[in-house]
Amino acid sequence: MEVKVKIMHTLTVNGKDYPLDGCGNMAELLEKLGIKPQKMAVELNSVIIPRQALATTEIKAGDQIEVIQFVGGG
């Protein structure tokens, strides 16, 4: 029997895996991804993170993150 073990050094951002890459908090991760948090919303494991709390919100491997912006719509 083959057993696959996935070692979690990644987190998921908008449905895709990204390396944690030494980021300790949400603000660092967004900066690394090239995202300016103005007029965006960020969810960590389905909980909304207020903009002022991004730098104090710790992240870890396996986290599910959503970064949302406004687009045209009817």
Place this chain on the structure above:
Amino acid sequence: MKKLTIAGHTFTSRLFIGTGKFGSHEIMRQAIELSGSQLVTIALRRVDLDKAPESDPLISKLDQSKIIIVPNTSGARTAEEAIRIARLARAAGGFNWIKLELTPNLHHLLPDPIETLKAAEALVKEGFIVMPYINADPVLAKRLEEVGTAVVMPLAAPIGTNLGLRNKDMIQIIIENSQVPVVVDAGLGMPSHVAEAIEMGADCVLVNTAIASAADPVKMAGAFAKAVIAAEEALDAGARAPQRTASASSPLTGFLWDK
């Protein structure tokens, strides 16, 4: 016509505009400006991490000193998903207005009445100004009004179809019974459609596809704005009800062959 007030805001334009499908943010801005519209809808989506960030995001093109921005919950299939989007919109932009759009079926995009009512009730309790997009169901419209929605938004025809007022008789019943403003939304394809909606007593209309996908969206926005104003002025002027029998416009006396 009585001034249009929604949640304490008074609007001088009865034309609301959706911001989807425009060729560029600049064309959208010009169309909104020319139309005089004071309420526009926007949507929320994931940031595409594979693309360079936008240099001029959509929001920066909308003058919030003149325009109320209403995020929609498009893409939501359940009340839970719609509530999640509303909260994200509030967190991202501080927006308190929300257009509930719950469309589980991507083929016809008709709204789910049960999930819409559930979401409306929850979001009103959270302090949102709720604008529910609904099928033209007078009973549902009343139920939404009762849970505290700011308006009701019956659809004229399915989204993006340009078919015009296909639900006219049911919308008429909603207008006659509603204590909150009625916004006729979706499927309005030509200026004559919005004029007809205002003439039959709708408080306002929301148009997106017909303007945004026109060959000249700015010109089309102007055409829709004029139609809304024409209908408003006709009501103010005191339009007479239709009748089945003829009524001569020219005198029926003094004919040449009178004896």
